[in-house]
Amino acid sequence: MGLGTGEEEAKAVTTSLDDLIEKAGGCAIVDGGFATQLERHGASINDALWSALCLIKSPELVQRVHLEYLEAGADILVTSSYQATIPGFLSKGLSIEQGEALLQKSVKLAVEARDKFWDIAQKNGKHGYNRALVAASIGSYGAYLADGSEYSGSYGPDVSMDKLKDFHRRRLQVLVEAGPDLLAFETIPNKIEAQACAELLDEENVQIPCWICFSSVDGEHAPSGESFKECLDIINTSKRVNAVGINCTPPHFVENLICKFRESTEKAIIVYPNSGEVWDGRTKRWLPSKCFDDENFEIFATRWRDAGAKLIGGCCRTTPSTIRAISRAFKEAS
Ligand SMILES: C[S+](C)CC[C@H](N)C(=O)O
Ligand SMILES: N[C@@H](CCS)C(=O)O
Numbered sequence: 452m453g454l455g456t457g458e459e460e461a462k463a464v465t466t467s468l469d470d471l472i473e474k475a476g477g478c479a480i481v482d483g484g485f486a487t488q489l490e491r492h493g494a495s496i497n498d499a500l501w502s503a504l505c506l507i508k509s510p511e512l513v514q515r516v517h518l519e520y521l522e523a524g525a526d527i528l529v530t531s532s533y534q535a536t537i538p539g540f541l542s543k544g545l546s547i548e549q550g551e552a553l554l555q556k557s558v559k560l561a562v563e564a565r566d567k568f569w570d571i572a573q574k575n576g577k578h579g580y581n582r583a584l585v586a587a588s589i590g591s592y593g594a595y596l597a598d599g600s601e602y603s604g605s606y607g608p609d610v611s612m613d614k615l616k617d618f619h620r621r622r623l624q625v626l627v628e629a630g631p632d633l634l635a636f637e638t639i640p641n642k643i644e645a646q647a648c649a650e651l652l653d654e655e656n657v658q659i660p661c662w663i664c665f666s667s668v669d670g671e672h673a674p675s676g677e678s679f680k681e682c683l684d685i686i687n688t689s690k691r692v693n694a695v696g697i698n699c700t701p702p703h704f705v706e707n708l709i710c711k712f713r714e715s716t717e718k719a720i721i722v723y724p725n726s727g728e729v730w731d732g733r734t735k736r737w738l739p740s741k742c743f744d745d746e747n748f749e750i751f752a753t754r755w756r757d758a759g760a761k762l763i764g765g766c767c768r769t770t771p772s773t774i775r776a777i778s779r780a781f782k783e784a785s
């Protein structure tokens with residue numbers, strides 16, 4: 452079923468995500484750079500599968516990173532499936548069954564971490580944590596291409612809406628079946644993929660809440676050059692998308708983008724920017740650029756919350772200490 456145009460803006464029913472935001476005092480904390488923290492522990496991910504390589508090689512490290520973000524104060528864990536795709540696993544010589552099992556494992560590792568952590572927190576009495584939700588990460592088609600095109604949005608003329616839906620469909624089905632609390636589309640760089648994702652949620656009758664996050668390199672538009680207004684006009688017609696926003700984008704762009712998004716949608720706004728460094732897709736390295744540290748994030752996060760963001764965290768090159776700084780800032784202010 453398509454979304455059509457000119458429909459009324461669709462209003463979603465109250466969900467576990469709304470409950471969490473309320474429990475968190477109006478703004479919940481998303482975790483930080485997942486791949487970044489794997490690398491800080493020595494993981495080598497200069498590979499087409501990027502962080503998903505650790506699902507194969509070091510699942511215990513994946514769970515350790517989830518636990519570190521919970522300890523730092525994250526209300527939402529994003530799973531290790533950003534660059535985990537069935538075609539990606541096939542090209543490593545794995546079977547479809549093995550690829551699907553790895554996708555399921557990405558959810559299981561995060562759910563187990565959440566349950567372990569929550570058990571301990573409850574036993575410890577007054578702890579200040581919320582029971583976290585697990586968001587299954589669905590990286591963009593550009594992430595799978597592993598050429599940095601999640602920051603260019605240039606998929607070329609051969610990439611149609613149907614091709615994008617076909618790319619996303621099976622992974623989405625397997626992830627939903629594995630039982631996460633939420634779905635997280637990340638670093639979507641253009642309108643066609645945003646539309647493909649929104650329509651797929653309908654076609655697959657997805658019943659769990661979901662967010663769609665875009666990247667931006669100029670702080671004004673999607674990487675494709677399309678306006679966020681045109682991207683959001685499409686998403687607004689879907690009742691299955693609960694939050695929209697920005698991830699893996701330099702933090703100094705974010706306040707302006709929150710204001711822009713608020714002019715174009717009634718949906719909850721989510722922001723989890725990177726450190727400001729720039730990804731070189733060719734060498735698979737972060738290039739030094741205007742870079743923001745944890746103290747900057749602490750100040751920024753309060754401003755983003757005051758500007759109306761309901762979900763705030765960090766993306767690449769942020770760490771548990773960034774999330775701890777945001778959590779501290781929010782607790783001090785409440
Ligand atoms: C969010 S980017 C840093 C992830 C890696 C990218 N898709 C690549 O493989 O080059
Ligand atoms: N959830 C992913 C996003 C990469 S842009 C990660 O943190 O590694």
Ligand SMILES: [Zn+2]
Pocket residue numbers: 698699725766767
């Ligand atoms: Zn990122």
